[in-house]
Amino acid sequence: MAPSTPPSPSSASAPAGRDPHDHADRAASFDRDADLYAQVRPTYPRDAVEWLLPAGVRRVLDLAAGTGKLTEVVVDLVAAGTDVVAVDPSSPMLGELSARLPGVTTHQGTAERLPLPDASVDAVLVAQAWHWFDVDAAATEIARVLRPGGTLGVVWNDRDTAVDWVARFGEILHRGDRLEPAAGHVPLTGVGDPFTAVEAATFRWVDRLPAGALRVLAGTRSFLLTLPDDERAARLAEVDALEATHPDLVGRAEVELPYVTSAYRARRR
Template sequence: MTSPTPPPPSSAPSPAGQDPHDHAVRAASFDRDADVYAQVRPTYPRDAVAWLLPRGARRVLDLAAGTGKLTEVVVGAVAAGTEVVAVDPSVPMLGELSARLPDVSTREGTAERIPLPDGSVDAVLVGQAWHWFDAAAAATEIARVLRPGGLVGVVWNVRDTSADWVARFGDILHRGDALEPVEAEPRGPELGAAFDAVEGATFRWSDRLPPARCAPSPARAATS
């Protein structure tokens, strides 16, 4: 979590011929499995979100909101009357978000081109998505849309690899994956001179998937 200094301010197969390890191709893959993402990805601890949010926030942006995993926690944590806005480049992901959170305003956009006016939000939150951004361009855009004294908060879920089966699961999931290496302690975002020094905190928690969220549909099971 940090505040700006004073002014100046899926696993689905990729289409034929595309490199499945290409950054842009991987980012676009979320469009194809938005419903699965909504079912199985973990949410975020409310304590962490409450720590990220500034007091008296009137408008909060969830940037790269996806299907609304973080958005839902933000909605439950903000004071009554606070507006929550969700921005994501994927229309299918935003569709899943709107189905679950119909009162949240959504915008199609990216971290490098945020579709909001200058100085229009009190906080920008990013859940498990900073590695998809052009860090320099995103930091500039985030500083632009924040009001003076506003905050940007970046949150990650990190697997507890002290449990043997979790460590082995992570090794399998990221085997040969150079884009998203497993990190016990994710590095803080590179925000540049427009922001104060980054603060950090760790919150231990668990998210359990009930069997209904783990079972594939018959169609997916037949084609997997």
């Protein structure tokens, strides 16, 4: 459920020396404002997560779990007694996850070096993070920790840019962003012989945010998190102007932000 009032954006400066066009700097930027990320980033539709989870799952790894947006849906869907484990490189992100989901085991780690034993999980799910991985190394590690027949699932929320104001919002967020994929997300590919052919499905849904929260949501994007302070402030002012002037947004107590969720799955042979 959306918060009734928008959270307050941080006034902290971007860390000195961060390059908005550097992959590593962008990936590391999420340590900043993890609490805001937890409040305003969207969840994932239940039907998409159900499609990703194999029947009879006993242990699920949420890889690059962040603040637990996907983890929360998994915990809600799986049967009692199913073990859910979260791995992420960011300690602040995992701290937010643990505060919200104290029953979930967390480990600080990366996709390329998972802190789990061989053949120890039935599913590895990755939400909004496949583009941060070294795909070859990650696929090898994921295949190692999956039991035979287990599932690798990747899920992406893309804003529905067929809606005019959403397209304009995205243009503000990503203007000049050299790392933003042209298609909006990176499909699951290149996982190799340990896995079966990749299946794909899409799911449409709407997230609801209180008026004013678009600015906060924009501020959680890695591109804006690594921009110089003056450029970041200018982008956020553009978001404010969009919300104050677009006919689909003016005077609304709640903003309906439509998403197209793309899900991909492959089985461990």
